[in-house]
Amino acid sequence: MLMKTESEQQTGSQYPESNTFSKQDGVVRKSLVVGCGAYLPENIVTNDDLAQRIDTSDAWIRKRTGIRQRHIAADGELTSDLAAAACKPALESAGVDPEEVDLIVLATSTPDNTFPATATRVQAMLGITRAAAFDVQAVCSGFVYALSVADNMVRLGQANTALVVGAEVFSRILDWEDRGTCVLFGDGAGALVLKSGISEAGANGRGILSTHLFADGTHYDSLYVDGGPGTTGQAGFLRMAGQEVYRHAVHNMAEAVEIALEANELNLPDIDLLVPHQANIRIIESIGRRLSVDSDKVVATVGSQANTSAATIPLALTHAVENGRVKSGDLIAMTALGGGFTWGSSLIRW
Numbered sequence: 001m002l003m004k005t006e007s008e009q010q011t012g013s014q015y016p017e018s019n020t021f022s023k024q025d026g027v028v029r030k031s032l033v034v035g036c037g038a039y040l041p042e043n044i045v046t047n048d049d050l051a052q053r054i055d056t057s058d059a060w061i062r063k064r065t066g067i068r069q070r071h072i073a074a075d076g077e078l079t080s081d082l083a084a085a086a087c088k089p090a091l092e093s094a095g096v097d098p099e100e101v102d103l104i105v106l107a108t109s110t111p112d113n114t115f116p117a118t119a120t121r122v123q124a125m126l127g128i129t130r131a132a133a134f135d136v137q138a139v140c141s142g143f144v145y146a147l148s149v150a151d152n153m154v155r156l157g158q159a160n161t162a163l164v165v166g167a168e169v170f171s172r173i174l175d176w177e178d179r180g181t182c183v184l185f186g187d188g189a190g191a192l193v194l195k196s197g198i199s200e201a202g203a204n205g206r207g208i209l210s211t212h213l214f215a216d217g218t219h220y221d222s223l224y225v226d227g228g229p230g231t232t233g234q235a236g237f238l239r240m241a242g243q244e245v246y247r248h249a250v251h252n253m254a255e256a257v258e259i260a261l262e263a264n265e266l267n268l269p270d271i272d273l274l275v276p277h278q279a280n281i282r283i284i285e286s287i288g289r290r291l292s293v294d295s296d297k298v299v300a301t302v303g304s305q306a307n308t309s310a311a312t313i314p315l316a317l318t319h320a321v322e323n324g325r326v327k328s329g330d331l332i333a334m335t336a337l338g339g340g341f342t343w344g345s346s347l348i349r350w
Protein backbone atom coordinates (compact mmCIF):
# COMPACT_ATOMS: atom_id res chain seq x y z
CA MET A 1 0.00 0.00 0.00
CA LEU A 2 1.27 3.49 -0.83
CA MET A 3 1.92 5.68 2.18
CA LYS A 4 0.43 9.17 2.02
CA THR A 5 2.69 12.14 2.65
CA GLU A 6 1.80 14.77 5.21
CA SER A 7 0.49 17.14 2.54
CA GLU A 8 -1.59 14.35 0.97
CA GLN A 9 -3.12 13.58 4.32
CA GLN A 10 -3.99 17.24 4.72
CA THR A 11 -5.49 17.74 1.26
CA GLY A 12 -6.56 14.19 0.50
CA SER A 13 -4.83 14.48 -2.88
CA GLN A 14 -1.47 14.25 -4.56
CA TYR A 15 -1.92 17.88 -5.45
CA PRO A 16 -2.11 21.00 -3.31
CA GLU A 17 -5.52 22.44 -2.52
CA SER A 18 -7.24 23.55 -5.72
CA ASN A 19 -8.20 27.10 -6.57
CA THR A 20 -11.15 28.10 -4.42
CA PHE A 21 -10.83 31.84 -4.97
CA SER A 22 -12.65 33.73 -7.69
CA LYS A 23 -12.87 37.25 -9.03
CA GLN A 24 -16.08 37.72 -7.06
CA ASP A 25 -13.99 37.71 -3.86
CA GLY A 26 -11.75 40.43 -5.33
CA VAL A 27 -8.80 38.10 -5.07
CA VAL A 28 -7.50 35.26 -7.22
CA ARG A 29 -4.75 32.67 -7.05
CA LYS A 30 -1.79 33.86 -9.11
CA SER A 31 1.77 32.76 -9.70
CA LEU A 32 4.04 35.19 -7.88
CA VAL A 33 7.62 35.54 -9.10
CA VAL A 34 9.62 35.24 -5.88
CA GLY A 35 13.16 34.79 -7.18
CA CYS A 36 15.40 34.68 -10.23
CA GLY A 37 18.91 33.58 -11.10
CA ALA A 38 21.31 33.25 -14.01
CA TYR A 39 24.45 31.47 -15.08
CA LEU A 40 26.86 32.14 -17.92
CA PRO A 41 29.82 29.86 -18.72
CA GLU A 42 33.21 31.33 -17.86
CA ASN A 43 34.68 31.12 -21.34
CA ILE A 44 34.07 34.33 -23.35
CA VAL A 45 34.55 34.39 -27.13
CA THR A 46 34.81 37.86 -28.65
CA ASN A 47 34.05 38.87 -32.22
CA ASP A 48 37.78 39.28 -32.80
CA ASP A 49 38.31 35.69 -31.63
CA LEU A 50 35.81 34.55 -34.27
CA ALA A 51 37.43 36.72 -36.93
CA GLN A 52 40.60 34.69 -36.48
CA ARG A 53 38.74 31.51 -37.43
CA ILE A 54 36.19 32.58 -40.08
CA ASP A 55 35.77 35.36 -42.63
CA THR A 56 34.02 37.95 -40.45
CA SER A 57 34.84 41.09 -38.46
CA ASP A 58 33.97 42.76 -35.19
CA ALA A 59 32.63 45.73 -37.17
CA TRP A 60 30.23 43.57 -39.28
CA ILE A 61 28.86 41.65 -36.31
CA ARG A 62 28.38 44.75 -34.14
CA LYS A 63 26.72 46.75 -36.92
CA ARG A 64 24.26 44.00 -37.95
CA THR A 65 23.53 42.51 -34.52
CA GLY A 66 24.94 44.59 -31.64
CA ILE A 67 26.77 41.48 -30.40
CA ARG A 68 30.26 42.01 -28.96
CA GLN A 69 30.90 38.65 -27.31
CA ARG A 70 29.25 35.39 -26.23
CA HIS A 71 29.82 32.85 -23.44
CA ILE A 72 30.62 29.31 -24.59
CA ALA A 73 30.26 26.21 -22.39
CA ALA A 74 33.42 24.28 -21.55
CA ASP A 75 33.98 20.78 -22.92
CA GLY A 76 31.74 18.45 -20.96
CA GLU A 77 29.61 21.29 -19.56
CA LEU A 78 26.01 20.36 -20.34
CA THR A 79 22.67 22.15 -20.44
CA SER A 80 21.80 20.54 -17.09
CA ASP A 81 24.99 22.01 -15.53
CA LEU A 82 24.07 25.49 -16.71
CA ALA A 83 20.45 25.08 -15.63
CA ALA A 84 21.32 23.87 -12.12
CA ALA A 85 23.83 26.72 -11.76
CA ALA A 86 21.06 29.21 -12.56
CA CYS A 87 18.48 27.51 -10.32
CA LYS A 88 20.68 27.68 -7.20
CA PRO A 89 20.86 31.50 -6.97
CA ALA A 90 17.21 31.70 -8.05
CA LEU A 91 16.16 29.52 -5.11
CA GLU A 92 18.49 31.44 -2.77
CA SER A 93 17.10 34.82 -3.84
CA ALA A 94 13.59 33.44 -3.28
CA GLY A 95 14.48 32.01 0.12
CA VAL A 96 12.98 28.72 -1.08
CA ASP A 97 14.31 25.36 0.06
CA PRO A 98 14.79 22.94 -2.89
CA GLU A 99 12.53 20.42 -1.15
CA GLU A 100 9.63 22.89 -1.46
CA VAL A 101 9.78 22.74 -5.26
CA ASP A 102 7.01 20.57 -6.67
CA LEU A 103 7.35 21.47 -10.36
CA ILE A 104 10.31 21.99 -12.72
CA VAL A 105 9.65 23.08 -16.30
CA LEU A 106 12.81 23.45 -18.34
CA ALA A 107 12.85 25.04 -21.77
CA THR A 108 15.65 23.85 -24.04
CA SER A 109 16.38 22.84 -27.61
CA THR A 110 19.73 21.41 -26.58
CA PRO A 111 18.85 18.70 -24.02
CA ASP A 112 21.64 16.58 -22.54
CA ASN A 113 20.17 13.47 -24.15
CA THR A 114 17.14 12.59 -26.26
CA PHE A 115 15.63 11.35 -23.00
CA PRO A 116 15.08 11.51 -20.05
CA ALA A 117 14.11 15.14 -19.81
CA THR A 118 17.00 17.39 -18.83
CA ALA A 119 14.69 18.75 -16.12
CA THR A 120 14.98 15.44 -14.26
CA ARG A 121 18.78 15.66 -14.18
CA VAL A 122 18.52 19.24 -12.89
CA GLN A 123 16.08 18.01 -10.27
CA ALA A 124 18.61 15.40 -9.08
CA MET A 125 21.45 17.95 -9.08
CA LEU A 126 19.38 20.25 -6.84
CA GLY A 127 18.53 17.40 -4.45
CA ILE A 128 14.82 17.64 -5.17
CA THR A 129 13.20 14.25 -4.77
CA ARG A 130 9.50 14.95 -5.16
CA ALA A 131 8.41 17.17 -8.04
CA ALA A 132 7.02 16.89 -11.52
CA ALA A 133 9.86 17.60 -13.95
CA PHE A 134 9.79 17.85 -17.73
CA ASP A 135 11.19 19.76 -20.71
CA VAL A 136 9.44 22.12 -23.09
CA GLN A 137 10.75 22.68 -26.61
CA ALA A 138 9.78 25.86 -28.42
CA VAL A 139 13.30 27.05 -29.31
CA CYS A 140 13.77 30.76 -28.57
CA SER A 141 10.16 31.07 -27.34
CA GLY A 142 10.73 28.13 -25.01
CA PHE A 143 10.89 30.20 -21.84
CA VAL A 144 7.55 31.92 -22.48
CA TYR A 145 6.02 28.51 -23.28
CA ALA A 146 7.50 26.99 -20.09
CA LEU A 147 6.28 29.94 -18.04
CA SER A 148 2.79 29.51 -19.45
CA VAL A 149 2.69 25.80 -18.55
CA ALA A 150 4.00 26.41 -15.04
CA ASP A 151 1.73 29.41 -14.44
CA ASN A 152 -1.35 27.43 -15.46
CA MET A 153 -0.41 24.52 -13.19
CA VAL A 154 0.19 26.85 -10.25
CA ARG A 155 -3.06 28.76 -10.78
CA LEU A 156 -5.00 25.49 -11.03
CA GLY A 157 -3.54 24.34 -7.74
CA GLN A 158 -1.57 21.49 -9.31
CA ALA A 159 1.74 22.94 -8.06
CA ASN A 160 2.70 25.36 -5.30
CA THR A 161 6.34 26.14 -5.99
CA ALA A 162 7.75 25.98 -9.50
CA LEU A 163 11.15 26.40 -11.07
CA VAL A 164 10.91 27.69 -14.64
CA VAL A 165 14.20 27.41 -16.45
CA GLY A 166 15.64 28.33 -19.85
CA ALA A 167 18.99 26.68 -20.55
CA GLU A 168 20.96 26.11 -23.75
CA VAL A 169 24.31 25.10 -25.15
CA PHE A 170 23.66 26.31 -28.70
CA SER A 171 27.42 26.21 -29.34
CA ARG A 172 26.98 22.42 -29.84
CA ILE A 173 24.50 22.79 -32.73
CA LEU A 174 26.26 25.57 -34.62
CA ASP A 175 28.07 25.09 -37.92
CA TRP A 176 31.23 26.97 -36.96
CA GLU A 177 32.07 27.33 -40.69
CA ASP A 178 28.81 29.22 -41.38
CA ARG A 179 29.50 32.88 -40.62
CA GLY A 180 25.83 33.74 -41.21
CA THR A 181 24.76 31.87 -38.06
CA CYS A 182 27.67 30.98 -35.76
CA VAL A 183 28.36 34.60 -34.77
CA LEU A 184 24.83 35.06 -33.45
CA PHE A 185 24.52 32.57 -30.59
CA GLY A 186 25.91 31.80 -27.14
CA ASP A 187 25.34 29.51 -24.15
CA GLY A 188 23.66 30.31 -20.83
CA ALA A 189 20.80 29.67 -18.43
CA GLY A 190 18.28 31.59 -16.36
CA ALA A 191 15.56 30.60 -13.93
CA LEU A 192 12.53 32.05 -12.16
CA VAL A 193 10.91 30.70 -9.01
CA LEU A 194 7.11 30.90 -8.91
CA LYS A 195 4.99 30.52 -5.82
CA SER A 196 1.26 30.21 -5.57
CA GLY A 197 -0.21 33.26 -3.84
CA ILE A 198 -3.46 35.10 -3.33
CA SER A 199 -3.44 38.38 -5.18
CA GLU A 200 -5.76 41.23 -6.04
CA ALA A 201 -7.79 40.30 -9.14
CA GLY A 202 -7.04 42.22 -12.34
CA ALA A 203 -3.95 43.87 -13.76
CA ASN A 204 -2.98 45.71 -10.56
CA GLY A 205 -2.56 42.56 -8.50
CA ARG A 206 0.94 41.14 -8.22
CA GLY A 207 1.92 38.05 -10.17
CA ILE A 208 1.82 36.68 -13.69
CA LEU A 209 -1.10 38.45 -15.37
CA SER A 210 -1.17 36.43 -18.57
CA THR A 211 0.71 34.36 -21.10
CA HIS A 212 -0.16 34.23 -24.81
CA LEU A 213 1.33 31.53 -27.06
CA PHE A 214 1.32 31.24 -30.85
CA ALA A 215 2.84 29.07 -33.56
CA ASP A 216 2.81 28.90 -37.36
CA GLY A 217 4.50 25.74 -38.60
CA THR A 218 4.46 26.86 -42.23
CA HIS A 219 7.74 28.59 -41.33
CA TYR A 220 9.35 25.33 -40.11
CA ASP A 221 12.16 25.61 -42.69
CA SER A 222 13.10 29.22 -41.87
CA LEU A 223 14.95 28.26 -38.68
CA TYR A 224 15.72 24.63 -37.89
CA VAL A 225 18.38 22.04 -37.11
CA ASP A 226 18.99 19.65 -40.01
CA GLY A 227 19.24 16.55 -37.84
CA GLY A 228 19.79 15.83 -34.17
CA PRO A 229 17.86 13.62 -31.80
CA GLY A 230 14.80 13.54 -34.05
CA THR A 231 14.02 10.84 -36.58
CA THR A 232 16.27 12.06 -39.39
CA GLY A 233 19.14 9.82 -38.34
CA GLN A 234 21.92 12.41 -38.52
CA ALA A 235 23.57 14.92 -36.24
CA GLY A 236 22.58 18.38 -37.33
CA PHE A 237 23.41 22.06 -37.37
CA LEU A 238 21.28 25.18 -37.06
CA ARG A 239 20.10 26.55 -40.41
CA MET A 240 18.42 29.92 -40.80
CA ALA A 241 16.87 32.23 -43.38
CA GLY A 242 18.03 35.35 -41.53
CA GLN A 243 15.95 38.03 -43.23
CA GLU A 244 12.77 35.94 -43.06
CA VAL A 245 13.29 35.46 -39.32
CA TYR A 246 14.06 39.15 -38.85
CA ARG A 247 10.85 40.28 -40.56
CA HIS A 248 8.60 38.00 -38.51
CA ALA A 249 10.46 38.62 -35.26
CA VAL A 250 9.70 42.34 -35.09
CA HIS A 251 6.08 42.07 -36.18
CA ASN A 252 5.09 38.98 -34.17
CA MET A 253 6.83 39.91 -30.91
CA ALA A 254 5.39 43.43 -30.90
CA GLU A 255 1.92 42.15 -31.76
CA ALA A 256 2.07 39.53 -28.99
CA VAL A 257 2.69 42.32 -26.45
CA GLU A 258 -0.20 44.35 -27.86
CA ILE A 259 -2.50 41.32 -27.56
CA ALA A 260 -1.41 40.77 -23.95
CA LEU A 261 -2.03 44.41 -23.03
CA GLU A 262 -5.47 44.38 -24.57
CA ALA A 263 -6.39 41.15 -22.77
CA ASN A 264 -5.47 42.81 -19.46
CA GLU A 265 -7.14 46.15 -20.31
CA LEU A 266 -3.76 47.85 -20.20
CA ASN A 267 -2.09 50.28 -22.61
CA LEU A 268 1.38 50.69 -24.06
CA PRO A 269 2.36 53.50 -21.62
CA ASP A 270 1.65 51.11 -18.72
CA ILE A 271 4.78 49.08 -19.56
CA ASP A 272 7.57 49.78 -17.04
CA LEU A 273 10.06 47.30 -18.48
CA LEU A 274 10.18 45.46 -21.79
CA VAL A 275 12.18 42.23 -21.76
CA PRO A 276 12.27 40.96 -25.34
CA HIS A 277 14.05 37.84 -26.57
CA GLN A 278 17.67 38.82 -27.18
CA ALA A 279 18.49 37.90 -30.79
CA ASN A 280 19.69 41.13 -32.33
CA ILE A 281 19.83 44.72 -31.10
CA ARG A 282 18.15 45.97 -34.26
CA ILE A 283 15.16 43.67 -33.65
CA ILE A 284 15.00 44.76 -29.99
CA GLU A 285 15.11 48.46 -30.91
CA SER A 286 12.49 48.03 -33.64
CA ILE A 287 10.09 46.34 -31.19
CA GLY A 288 10.69 49.15 -28.69
CA ARG A 289 9.93 51.77 -31.35
CA ARG A 290 6.80 49.98 -32.56
CA LEU A 291 5.51 49.76 -28.98
CA SER A 292 6.59 53.36 -28.20
CA VAL A 293 8.60 52.15 -25.20
CA ASP A 294 11.50 54.45 -24.27
CA SER A 295 14.89 52.82 -24.75
CA ASP A 296 15.68 53.12 -21.01
CA LYS A 297 12.72 50.78 -20.37
CA VAL A 298 14.01 48.12 -22.78
CA VAL A 299 16.39 45.48 -21.42
CA ALA A 300 19.20 44.61 -23.86
CA THR A 301 21.85 42.04 -22.92
CA VAL A 302 22.48 40.72 -26.42
CA GLY A 303 25.72 42.71 -26.72
CA SER A 304 27.53 40.74 -24.04
CA GLN A 305 25.62 37.43 -24.18
CA ALA A 306 24.47 37.01 -27.83
CA ASN A 307 21.38 34.87 -28.48
CA THR A 308 21.09 32.10 -25.88
CA SER A 309 17.70 30.99 -27.25
CA ALA A 310 15.35 29.87 -24.44
CA ALA A 311 17.69 31.39 -21.84
CA THR A 312 17.68 35.01 -23.04
CA ILE A 313 14.54 36.19 -21.22
CA PRO A 314 15.36 34.86 -17.72
CA LEU A 315 18.98 35.99 -18.20
CA ALA A 316 17.86 39.50 -19.20
CA LEU A 317 15.26 39.71 -16.44
CA THR A 318 17.76 38.58 -13.81
CA HIS A 319 20.24 41.15 -15.12
CA ALA A 320 17.60 43.88 -14.77
CA VAL A 321 16.66 42.78 -11.25
CA GLU A 322 20.30 42.62 -10.13
CA ASN A 323 20.88 46.11 -11.51
CA GLY A 324 17.95 47.58 -9.58
CA ARG A 325 15.84 48.23 -12.68
CA VAL A 326 12.75 46.43 -11.34
CA LYS A 327 10.66 47.69 -8.43
CA SER A 328 7.59 46.34 -6.73
CA GLY A 329 4.44 47.03 -8.74
CA ASP A 330 6.23 47.40 -12.08
CA LEU A 331 4.56 46.00 -15.18
CA ILE A 332 7.02 43.78 -17.05
CA ALA A 333 6.30 42.73 -20.64
CA MET A 334 8.19 39.78 -22.04
CA THR A 335 8.05 38.54 -25.62
CA ALA A 336 9.90 36.02 -27.80
CA LEU A 337 9.95 34.40 -31.22
CA GLY A 338 11.74 31.23 -32.23
CA GLY A 339 11.94 28.37 -34.71
CA GLY A 340 8.65 26.92 -35.84
CA PHE A 341 7.81 29.79 -35.85
CA THR A 342 6.68 29.87 -32.27
CA TRP A 343 6.14 33.11 -30.41
CA GLY A 344 4.40 34.54 -27.39
CA SER A 345 4.27 37.07 -24.61
CA SER A 346 3.73 37.36 -20.89
CA LEU A 347 2.89 40.22 -18.56
CA ILE A 348 4.04 40.21 -14.94
CA ARG A 349 3.08 42.65 -12.20
CA TRP A 350 6.25 42.53 -10.07
Ligand SMILES: CC(C)(COP(=O)(O)OP(=O)(O)OC[C@H]1O[C@@H](n2cnc3c(N)ncnc32)[C@H](O)[C@@H]1OP(=O)(O)O)[C@@H](O)C(=O)NCCC(=O)NCCS
Pocket residue numbers: 055056057060061064065140179180181183240241242243245246249279280283307337338339
Ligand atom coordinates in the same frame (compact mmCIF):
# COMPACT_ATOMS: atom_id res chain seq x y z
C1 LIG B 1 21.60 37.29 -39.62
C2 LIG B 1 21.52 38.76 -39.94
C3 LIG B 1 22.33 39.59 -38.94
C4 LIG B 1 22.15 38.96 -41.32
O1 LIG B 1 22.07 40.34 -41.69
P1 LIG B 1 21.59 40.68 -43.15
O2 LIG B 1 21.62 42.16 -43.28
O3 LIG B 1 20.29 40.00 -43.39
O4 LIG B 1 22.75 40.09 -44.01
P2 LIG B 1 22.68 39.04 -45.21
O5 LIG B 1 22.38 37.68 -44.71
O6 LIG B 1 21.80 39.60 -46.29
O7 LIG B 1 24.17 39.07 -45.70
C5 LIG B 1 24.75 40.28 -46.22
C6 LIG B 1 26.19 39.96 -46.57
O8 LIG B 1 26.95 39.76 -45.36
C7 LIG B 1 27.62 38.52 -45.43
N1 LIG B 1 27.74 37.97 -44.08
C8 LIG B 1 26.88 37.14 -43.44
N2 LIG B 1 27.35 36.87 -42.21
C9 LIG B 1 28.51 37.54 -42.09
C10 LIG B 1 29.44 37.65 -41.05
N3 LIG B 1 29.30 37.02 -39.90
N4 LIG B 1 30.52 38.43 -41.25
C11 LIG B 1 30.70 39.08 -42.41
N5 LIG B 1 29.84 39.00 -43.43
C12 LIG B 1 28.76 38.25 -43.26
C13 LIG B 1 26.77 37.67 -46.34
O9 LIG B 1 27.54 36.62 -46.91
C14 LIG B 1 26.34 38.67 -47.36
O10 LIG B 1 27.41 38.87 -48.26
P3 LIG B 1 27.13 39.10 -49.84
O11 LIG B 1 26.33 40.38 -49.89
O12 LIG B 1 28.49 39.21 -50.39
O13 LIG B 1 26.35 37.91 -50.29
C15 LIG B 1 20.05 39.27 -39.97
O14 LIG B 1 19.37 38.70 -41.08
C16 LIG B 1 19.32 38.90 -38.73
O15 LIG B 1 19.61 39.39 -37.66
N6 LIG B 1 18.30 38.05 -38.84
C17 LIG B 1 17.59 37.55 -37.68
C18 LIG B 1 18.36 36.41 -37.11
C19 LIG B 1 17.88 36.00 -35.77
O16 LIG B 1 17.64 36.83 -34.94
N7 LIG B 1 17.74 34.69 -35.57
C20 LIG B 1 17.34 34.13 -34.34
C21 LIG B 1 15.91 34.41 -34.07
S1 LIG B 1 15.35 33.51 -32.72
